[in-house]
Amino acid sequence: MKNNTSAQAVLPDDAPLSISSSPTRAAWLAVLSVAVGSFALVTTEFLPVGLLPSIAAELGVTEGVAGMMVTVPGLVAAFAAILVTIGVGKTDRRYVIWGLTATLIASNLIVALSHSYPLVLLGRALLGIGVGGFWAIGGALGNRLVPEASAARATSIIFAGISLGTVAGVPAGAMIGELVGWRMAFFAATAVSLLVLAAQMWLLPRLPTTTSLTFGQLPALLRVQKARLGMLATLLIFIGQFAAYTYVTPFLSQVAGLSAKSISVLLLIYGAAGFVGNLIGGWAVAKSVKNSLIATGVIMGLSAAAMPLFGASAAGATVLIVIWGLAFGMMPISVQTWMFKAAPDAMESGGAVFVSTAQISLASGALVGGVSVDHLGVASAMVVGGVFALAMAAVIAAWAKDDGKPLGKLHAVH
Numbered sequence: 001m002k003n004n005t006s007a008q009a010v011l012p013d014d015a016p017l018s019i020s021s022s023p024t025r026a027a028w029l030a031v032l033s034v035a036v037g038s039f040a041l042v043t044t045e046f047l048p049v050g051l052l053p054s055i056a057a058e059l060g061v062t063e064g065v066a067g068m069m070v071t072v073p074g075l076v077a078a079f080a081a082i083l084v085t086i087g088v089g090k091t092d093r094r095y096v097i098w099g100l101t102a103t104l105i106a107s108n109l110i111v112a113l114s115h116s117y118p119l120v121l122l123g124r125a126l127l128g129i130g131v132g133g134f135w136a137i138g139g140a141l142g143n144r145l146v147p148e149a150s151a152a153r154a155t156s157i158i159f160a161g162i163s164l165g166t167v168a169g170v171p172a173g174a175m176i177g178e179l180v181g182w183r184m185a186f187f188a189a190t191a192v193s194l195l196v197l198a199a200q201m202w203l204l205p206r207l208p209t210t211t212s213l214t215f216g217q218l219p220a221l222l223r224v225q226k227a228r229l230g231m232l233a234t235l236l237i238f239i240g241q242f243a244a245y246t247y248v249t250p251f252l253s254q255v256a257g258l259s260a261k262s263i264s265v266l267l268l269i270y271g272a273a274g275f276v277g278n279l280i281g282g283w284a285v286a287k288s289v290k291n292s293l294i295a296t297g298v299i300m301g302l303s304a305a306a307m308p309l310f311g312a313s314a315a316g317a318t319v320l321i322v323i324w325g326l327a328f329g330m331m332p333i334s335v336q337t338w339m340f341k342a343a344p345d346a347m348e349s350g351g352a353v354f355v356s357t358a359q360i361s362l363a364s365g366a367l368v369g370g371v372s373v374d375h376l377g378v379a380s381a382m383v384v385g386g387v388f389a390l391a392m393a394a395v396i397a398a399w400a401k402d403d404g405k406p407l408g409k410l411h412a413v414h
Contacts, residue, residue, distance in 0.1 A: 023146035023154075026203070030145045031154045033196070033203045034138055035161035037101050040196050041131050042165030043172060044104060044189050045073055048124075050174025050267050051182040052249050058182070059117045063250045064374035067366045070246050072121050074363025076128025077135070081355035084133035086215060093144070093207035096137055097200055103130035105193040112186035128359075135162070135355040144207055159336070167274030167329060171267040174249065178264045221353050226342035229399055231354065234335050235361045236392035237297060241328060242365030243372070244304040244385025248321075250378045251307060256317045266318060270325040277329020284330065285337040290400045292334040297393025300327035305386025308379035327389075 048055060048069040056066040088096045103126050110123030142155030176185040221227045252258045252266060284292035303324040310316040339354055365388070369381040 023150045026205075027146045028154075030203045030205060031142060031157055033199045034097065034141055034145070035158045037097065037196050037200060038134060038138055038158055038161035039165040039168075040101075040189070040192055041104055041127075041134050042162050043168055044108060044127060044186075044193075045077075045131050046070070046165070046170050047173040047185060047189060049246055050170040050172075050249055050264070051177045051185060052247070053253060054177055054182045055120075059115075059120065061117055062374055063247065063378070064370035065117075067246050067370035067373070068121060069124050070242065070366040071363045071370070073124045073128035073131060074242075074359045074366065076125045077132030077359040078356040078363065080129045080132030081136040081352045081359065082132075084129065085136045085352040088133075088137070090209050093137060093141060093209060094200075094204045096133070097141075097204065098197065100130045100133045100138070101193065101197045101200060103127065105190055105197065108186045108190040108193060112183050112190060132355060132359060135359075136352040141207065145205075159332075162332070164275070167271040167278070167325070170245075170249075171264065171271040174260075174264040174267045178260045219353075221339075221343055224343040226400075227339060229395075230335065230338045230342050231357045233293060233297075233338065233392050233396055234354070234357050236388050236395065237293075237300070237331055237335065238358055238361030239365040239368060240297075240304070240385045240388030240390075240392065241300065241331065242362050242385075243369035243388060244307075244365075244382045245328070246366040246369050247373050247378055247381040250373070251311070251382060252317060254378055255308070255312055256314060257312075258314060258317070262314070266321055269318070270321050270328070273322045273325025274329035277326035277331075278333060279329075280326065281330035281333040285334055289334065289338050289341060290396060290402065292330065293338060293396045293400075294393045296327050296330045296334050297389045297391075297396070300324060300331070301386045301388075301390030301393065303327065303386075304382050304389060307382035307386075311382070 048066070052063050052066045052069075055069070056063045059066070084096075084100075107123045107127035107130065110126065111120050114120045114123060138158060142153075142158050143151035146154045173182075173185045176188055221231075249263055249267070252263045253260070258266065281292060281296070284295065303320045307317070307320055311320050335358075365385070368384060372380045372384050
């Protein structure tokens with residue numbers, strides 16, 4: 001490890017940590033610690049979705065208001081992605097990752113111990129700082145921890161943690177909440193976060209940097225037409241997904257009449273379908289990113305919008321949940337691949353802007369769905385989400401000319 005560290009000190013900022021032709025075991029363990037950190041952060045971000053009814057009942061708020069536990073960290077993460085990336089300047093990225101993981105620990109403890117809903121939201125706001133900063137910085141560390149030849153694999157492992165957390169967070173929270181209560185779900189997340197931080201402090205080498213991001217570099221991504229189209233698609237599909245998915249547990253309880261245990265199982269099935277969808281998405285984007293995006297929007301939109309019509313029975317809800325889960329699994333890889341193809345050299349400087357767009361969309365979706373639930377009933381959120389997802393498919397079908405090949409090369413800074 002010492003040899004690797006001293007080698008990094010004289011290499012450019014974007015060079016891999018190891019100069020050997022193949023990564024060491026220590027390098028892969030460092031990559032894994034970042035991936036597990038991303039998994040823990042994203043899992044915690046979506047933890048409340050499977051727990052909304054019990055949280056709302058205990059804290060004395062409506063389920064629409066309880067949905068702010070998803071909205072608040074999303075909004076904070078949108079700003080944190082930019083402010084943290086710029087604010088850390090040239091700080092050793094190892095310390096930055098430790099700090100972001102520490103916010104996860106603090107957030108989970110505050111939520112688990114609080115009996116005041118405003119304090120719960122404060123804890124969730126802290127999580128937003130960790131999520132936004134980690135999405136913008138953590139995903140770029142793969143090419144610094146291993147040699148260039150293995151950088152793509154390392155990056156895919158880190159993003160796999162994000163994807164897995166996205167599909168695992170809700171069923172994990174629902175199952176733990178059903179067994180031992182919603183607070184224990186956050187205590188369990190705290191324990192996992194402590195282990196993650198310990199692993200990162202043990203495994204991550206020095207990650208010094210000689211450059212820092214400035215506000216002037218942020219618009220780089222927005223100068224690429226196909227990247228702008230990709231961000232519009234991100235906006236629509238994330239709003240659609242989280243307008244509906246944030247309130248799927250109340251829907252399954254109130255409309256489909258399922259028990260808490262049945263809902264936990266169904267959400268676990270959703271997560272499993274999401275994992276399969278992620279694999280399908282990898283195959284689909286290799287064929288055509290444009291068609292993969294369109295398929296994701298159509299499948300997600302129709303399955304979500306059909307929930308009020310066919311999801312009132314256990315059988316109908318199960319079928320639609322599986323189909324919806326497949327689309328959800330396809331969503332992150334389809335969107336991310338489009339963006340990387342549209343502006344591969346701007347995803348470091350522009351990555352913060354992309355993360356902000358995704359998090360604002362996530363928060364907006366939860367907020368739009370919550371307003372719909374409180375005013376029109378829980379079934380309306382499914383329809384609203386489906387419409388946004390279908391709108392994304394229509395936008396890509398109408399305006400995308402190819403798979404996002406970049407118009408020009410842009411400089412990236414991490």
